Amino acid sequence: MSDFSDAARGGLSKSELEAVLRQVGHERYHNRHPFHHRMTGGDLSKAEMQAWALNRYCYQAVIPRKDAMILAHAEDPAFRAAWRKRIEDHDGEDGWSGGIARWLHLATSLGLDAEAVKSERLALPATRFAVGAYLSFCTNRTLLEAVASSLTEMFSPLIIGERVPAMLAKYDYITEDTLAYFSRRPEQASRDADFALAYVLGHADTAERQQQAIDALVFKCDILWAMLDALQHAYGEPANIPPGAFRPEAA
Ligand SMILES: O=C(O)c1cc(C(=O)O)c2c(n1)C(=O)C(=O)c1cc(C(=O)O)[nH]c1-2
Numbered sequence: 001m002s003d004f005s006d007a008a009r010g011g012l013s014k015s016e017l018e019a020v021l022r023q024v025g026h027e028r029y030h031n032r033h034p035f036h037h038r039m040t041g042g043d044l045s046k047a048e049m050q051a052w053a054l055n056r057y058c059y060q061a062v063i064p065r066k067d068a069m070i071l072a073h074a075e076d077p078a079f080r081a082a083w084r085k086r087i088e089d090h091d092g093e094d095g096w097s098g099g100i101a102r103w104l105h106l107a108t109s110l111g112l113d114a115e116a117v118k119s120e121r122l123a124l125p126a127t128r129f130a131v132g133a134y135l136s137f138c139t140n141r142t143l144l145e146a147v148a149s150s151l152t153e154m155f156s157p158l159i160i161g162e163r164v165p166a167m168l169a170k171y172d173y174i175t176e177d178t179l180a181y182f183s184r185r186p187e188q189a190s191r192d193a194d195f196a197l198a199y200v201l202g203h204a205d206t207a208e209r210q211q212q213a214i215d216a217l218v219f220k221c222d223i224l225w226a227m228l229d230a231l232q233h234a235y236g237e238p239a240n241i242p243p244g245a246f247r248p249e250a251a
Pocket of ligand 1: 063099149150151152153155156159160185224
């Protein structure tokens with residue numbers, strides 16, 4: 001396992017920087033998390049699956065807001081034209097015909113109440129803090145760092161490829177319809193990650209900026225990791241459900 005805090009020392013070529021970024025994902029992406037392994041191993045209770053969907057809704061809901069922050073920081077119209085597709089993917093034409101609506105469908109297919117999910121009231125405190133940290137990172141850091149923080153999407157087709165077949169095989173209450181959200185994501189994520197990676201490789205033109213890009217991706221892996229830590233701590237064995245958070249009987 002690497003400490004990436006000094007990875008750009010002396011400056012890297014574009015291909016070396018790309019290799020470091022891919023190594024960050026290889027070592028730190030949330031497909032390495034025990035909660036993900038329990039999910040793909042068929043070991044989650046239905047309550048844990050519901051808690052995952054309910055908490056993950058908060059992440060989905062913040063994505064277009066952080067992308068709007070990125071748009072606001074971008075001075076190049078061509079950049080904005082490319083990046084705004086991400087907001088359209090999540091919000092759809094009318095707010096409820098894109099990815100957020102499909103995530104809500106996933107949650108309600110698991111038996112959750114749509115209004116309870118949308119209210120985010122029952123999410124874990126750590127989920128709220130993690131998601132809020134992502135939004136403020138993209139608000140307060142440079143455009144390069146915000147774009148680099150989206151590069152976890154380079155690895156999301158991998159985790160989706162692990163998750164979807166396992167969920168269909170191991171949980172009898174999960175169907176293709178439940179998981180419709182994921183059918184479009186790998187293609188969208190590859191398009192978005194290719195664009196973001198080209199931007200980062202083109203704009204991280206000093207050792208300092210390269211290190212900022214690496215740190216941003218490490219930070220984002222930490223966000224995703226912290227969200228699964230919180231789920232495991234709250235709903236795994238023994239359960240430690242914080243006051244006010246989702247309880248299975250209240251679903
Ligand atoms: O299923 C996943 O594990 C996963 C991971 C990620 C990610 O790596 O950030 C995203 C998504 N899904 C996703 O659906 C999504 O729309 C998305 C947007 C972003 C981003 O940072 O802009 N990440 C992700």
